[in-house]
Amino acid sequence: MSSNGGPPEESSPYLELDRSAWAALASEVENPLTADEIRQLRGLGDQLDLDEVQQIYLPLSKLLSLYVESAGTLYRHQEEFLHQVQPQRTPFVIGLAGSVAVGKSTTARVLQQMLAHWPEHPNVALVTTDGFLYPNAELERRGLLQRKGFPESYDRRALLRFVVDIKSGKDEVEAPVYSHLTYDVLPDEKVVVKRPDIVIIEGLNVLQPARVREDGRTGLTLSDFFDFSVYVDAGTSHIRDWYVDRFLRLRETAFRDPESYFSRYAALSHDEAVDEARRIWDTINGPNLAQNVLPTRSRATLVLRKDRDHSVRYVRLRKL
Numbered sequence: 001m002s003s004n005g006g007p008p009e010e011s012s013p014y015l016e017l018d019r020s021a022w023a024a025l026a027s028e029v030e031n032p033l034t035a036d037e038i039r040q041l042r043g044l045g046d047q048l049d050l051d052e053v054q055q056i057y058l059p060l061s062k063l064l065s066l067y068v069e070s071a072g073t074l075y076r077h078q079e080e081f082l083h084q085v086q087p088q089r090t091p092f093v094i095g096l097a098g099s100v101a102v103g104k105s106t107t108a109r110v111l112q113q114m115l116a117h118w119p120e121h122p123n124v125a126l127v128t129t130d131g132f133l134y135p136n137a138e139l140e141r142r143g144l145l146q147r148k149g150f151p152e153s154y155d156r157r158a159l160l161r162f163v164v165d166i167k168s169g170k171d172e173v174e175a176p177v178y179s180h181l182t183y184d185v186l187p188d189e190k191v192v193v194k195r196p197d198i199v200i201i202e203g204l205n206v207l208q209p210a211r212v213r214e215d216g217r218t219g220l221t222l223s224d225f226f227d228f229s230v231y232v233d234a235g236t237s238h239i240r241d242w243y244v245d246r247f248l249r250l251r252e253t254a255f256r257d258p259e260s261y262f263s264r265y266a267a268l269s270h271d272e273a274v275d276e277a278r279r280i281w282d283t284i285n286g287p288n289l290a291q292n293v294l295p296t297r298s299r300a301t302l303v304l305r306k307d308r309d310h311s312v313r314y315v316r317l318r319k320l
């Protein structure tokens with residue numbers, strides 16, 4: 001089906017469903033979240049309401065649930081075929097990518113909550129890749145403080161190890177934790193992932209292709225271990241506006257905390273804050289989106305494309 005309801009597009013490996021075609025899929029699925037739960041999930045600046053959850057995220061969580069179930073069926077068939085009892089099935093891993101300020105964390109939290117409501121896979125873990133950023137002191141040593149969020153600002157080997165451990169079926173896997181308040185990795189905190197059914201790994205660069213090593217070989221990359229991936233997408237000028245709006249709101253909330261690395265921004269006038277947010281976008285997050293994040297979009301299994309008002313306009317899905 002194409003977005004205009006016409007015949008399948010044979011020149012593309014994707015199906016595209018416009019909002020109404022996608023939303024129509026929701027009619028037979030019961031929404032497991034209450035309006036109150038949705039309010040609690042909403043990220044700063046996100047226009048997430050009951051309609052959006054019902055029309056977009058409900059079908060998405062149902063589709064994901066289908067994928068998880070069929071991975072389970074495949075696991076059992078493989079076990080029969082190999083005539084042996086395999087170790088316990090490994091968690092189903094979902095990668096969630098997209099720009100700074102596009103609303104990844106809200107999408108990830110909604111999916112986590114919704115997927116956990118299905119009895120087949122109640123234990124859904126969510127890990128953000130920011131914990132794998134090098135600490136500020138190390139970024140400074142490497143001359144990367146102004147490139148936070150670029151692929152090279154992460155400990156990619158540790159991140160890959162983390163996913164490999166999950167897909168090896170390790171009982172407990174730990175990840176480091178980042179604080180937006182201190183703008184640094186928290187040295188003494190860890191998040192522990194214990195035998196989940198599903199793990200959502202959310203971050204700017206989760207769909208980066210493998211790097212070519214010095215010996216000319218191509219290594220493994222995170223997405224080699226993903227069972228499904230989602231790219232949250234929107235026009236770059238909209239995302240820039242959302243970033244600036246969020247910066248203005250943070251100036252009145254989080255930046256007021258004296259502990260905040262950004263507390264000096266709380267004193268800026270409205271116009272100065274807009275200029276500063278645009279400067280950060282135009283020097284760091286915008287170039288990172290253009291050079292590193294956006295080029296990975298076509299690697300995703302599914303793309304959620306948002307409009308200026310943050311609502312999803314269409315969904316693009318890999319054909320099977």
Ligand SMILES: Nc1ncnc2c1ncn2[C@@H]1O[C@H](COP(=O)(O)OP(=O)(O)O)[C@@H](O)[C@H]1O
Nearest residue numbers: 043044099100101102103104105106180181254
């Ligand atoms: N300086 C900051 N202070 C406090 N919270 C922040 C700051 N920057 C971003 N956040 C919050 O961190 C989360 C992740 O933001 P981001 O990496 O831009 O991804 P996204 O907007 O796609 O979720 C969001 O919930 C956002 O509101």
Ligand SMILES: CC(C)(COP(=O)(O)O)[C@@H](O)C(=O)NCCC(=O)O
Nearest residue numbers: 100128129130148149202203204284
């Ligand atoms: C922490 C982030 C790099 C996002 O990390 P992610 O969880 O996507 O890996 C980003 O939200 C951020 O704060 N970028 C910093 C841009 C700046 O230096 O202000």
